[in-house]
Amino acid sequence: MxxxxxxxxxxxxxxxxxxxxxxxxxxxxxxxxxxxxxxxxxxxxxxxxxxxxxxxxxxxxxxxxxxxxxxxxxxxxxxCRISRVEITPSHDEEMLGEMLQDGADNTLSFEWQWRVGEHARFLNDKVWYPFFVTLTVDPKYHDPEEVFGVGATAVRDYFKTLARVSMRECGVPRSERDKQSDRDYLQHFFTIEHGKSGVHHHAHGILWFREIPDSWKVDPNFGQPLAVNRRCPPLETYWKYCVPDQRPANYYWFLGCPWQRLGHRVPVDDTGKGFTMLAPEMGGFYCAKYMGKEDKQWKHRVKATRNLGLNRLLLSLKRAPSKYLEQMVAILPTYAHQTIQTTEISVPIRLTKRLSRLELYCREYASMNLTDLLSSKPKPYGAMLSSLAKTRPWLLASEERYEWLLSVLPPAPKEFCEDTWFEALAFFQDEGFGSFHTETVEGIGGYSA
Structure with missing residues (x-):
């Protein structure tokens, strides 16, 4: 097969x-x-x-x-008896490594921010119910690595249980629930932190339910003099690794959210001011502060539903002519071209490039010849090291650093054509991937939005 x-x-x-x-x-x-x-x-x-x-x-x-x-x-x-020679890197080599790692971390964070925002908009159109949840592990009673680490089942079991809550409310009989896909009823994004102390292990994230119990739909501030409540206590009971106060599950608000449609009163913050509501596309940037760089206490990664935020983009890439995809994987010849693409198209360039490359591979691999299949791919790191004799790229401004990057990168497999590239940008704009909507609305605390 x-x-x-x-x-x-x-x-x-x-x-x-x-x-x-x-x-x-x-x-x-x-x-x-x-x-x-x-x-x-x-x-x-x-x-x-x-x-x-x-x-x-x-x-x-x-x-x-x-x-x-x-x-x-x-x-x-x-x-193969290929031993790693332990060579103490020079100061410049260490600085290059830090610059590249910071760039990779920032790129990954930006991609997730975009994907979460895109997913929030996508599921809001389908009227899924969003909650912003913090999951804390009390180290006095549980080993945090056994709860959050790679291969741990605790979080996976938590998602599975909540998916069955959604299935039940959708009318799926108990006998049929194990046959259903959890992701059809619950979707999620979570990122893990260790806290400033390094021992306050917790995860922040968003849960989207296809359906929820009617009691969860009731405004938590109904009948209350002040709209200070944001939490959904029944949802909090499903996390068992800490005391109740450390597992808040908040109704997640943004412009046009289901809570707004249900007539919930706009919550107020500690100062009594109503929430500032952003467009759903900005939801990922709300999560950005939880994706900062920190030392990991053990190996872990973002936990998210497969292809989260990519549904529309993947369909658009399948519809795109190959000549447009080739421009997405080509190397942009100037910093000005990069600026144009980042301002005209909301999708991060690296994400577009990676998925376009995969889509092209899907179209080409069946007719690929053996020489192409086995040819070693160029590795630019050696050229980067050699360039340090003349350049300190971490000291350069953005445009100068981009020019340095062009000088050390190997030729791209696809040639850049500016006219076709502009056509490709117009195609993705027509597909709905223009600049994010960034409008904000100052909610009036205590009143229905």
Whole structure:
């Protein structure tokens, strides 16, 4: 059975990496490496079905050598006797590393902010019910890593339980609930923090319910003299890893939200001022303050429903002509071009580039030739290191740093064409991905919005 393009791309990258390791392996001669590579190419030719190498397999030749798909990169390096030489990096190399890491962190944070905002708008159109939730773990009673760490089941079980609440309210019989997809009834985004002290482990995020109990729809300030309540106490009972005061589940407000449609009174803050409500697209930026850089106490990552915020974009990419996608993966030739794209299109450039590249791969992989499949991809880090003899990119202004980046990047696989690029921008604007709506409304506290 033909594999998916995403798995195909990952497996092709794995095979290229294994061949690169073999080429560096000290106990494999040049002649032996060429023989192994030829044998790998023969193994892959078995998958050739007239439409290209669409049925890609992990080569038997690599298995015979001692590699297996389950091995980590470190294990394969150890097997090839490729030892990591411990060299103390220079000050400039450390600064370059910090600059690149900061850039990667900021890019990832910005992508998630956009995706959460897009998802808030998408689900608001479908009238799903949003809550902003904080999940805290009391370390006196529970091991935070066992609750929040990679592979932990506590949070997953929490989502599963809440999905069944939504299923019940949608009328799904108990006998049918295990057959349903949880994501059809509950969707989520959560990011984990450790607090300034490093021991206040908690997660902030948004839950979207397809349906909720009628009691949850009642204004928490109904019959109260002041609209100071934001919490939904019944929802808070489903988190059991801390005392009640440490697990607030707040009704999540924004312009046109379900709570506004239900006639809830606008809550007030500690000063008695009504909420300033933003467009739903700005919801991700509300989460931005919880995605700051901090030292992780253990390995963890953002927890989110698969493809959160990407539904509309992925459909648009499938509709886009290949020539437009090629412009999205091309290297923009000047900082001015980058500025135009970031102001005309709301989708972050790196996200558009990555998903456009995947969509192009989906269209091309079935007819891909073996040379393209196995060719090593250029790595710009060496050129970056060499450039440090003349340039300190972390000291440069944005435009100068972009020019430095252009000088060290390898040529893009797709050539930039300005006319087609402008057509591509117009296409994505027509698809509804122009600039975010940023209007705000000052709510009158205590009155229905």
């Amino acid at each position: 033909t594999m998916t393009p995403r798995k195909h791309a990952a497996l092709a990258a794995r095979i290229r990496t294994d061949l690169d390791l073999l080429e560096r392996c000290e106990h494999v001669s040049v002649e032996e490496f060429m023989a192994i590579r030829a044998s790998v190419e023969y193994d892959l030719s078995v998958g050739f079905d007239g439409l290209g190498y669409s049925n890609l397999i992990y080569p038997q030749t690599l298995r015979d050598f001692g590699f297996t798909p389950e091995q980590t990169l470190a294990e394969r390096k150890e097997f």
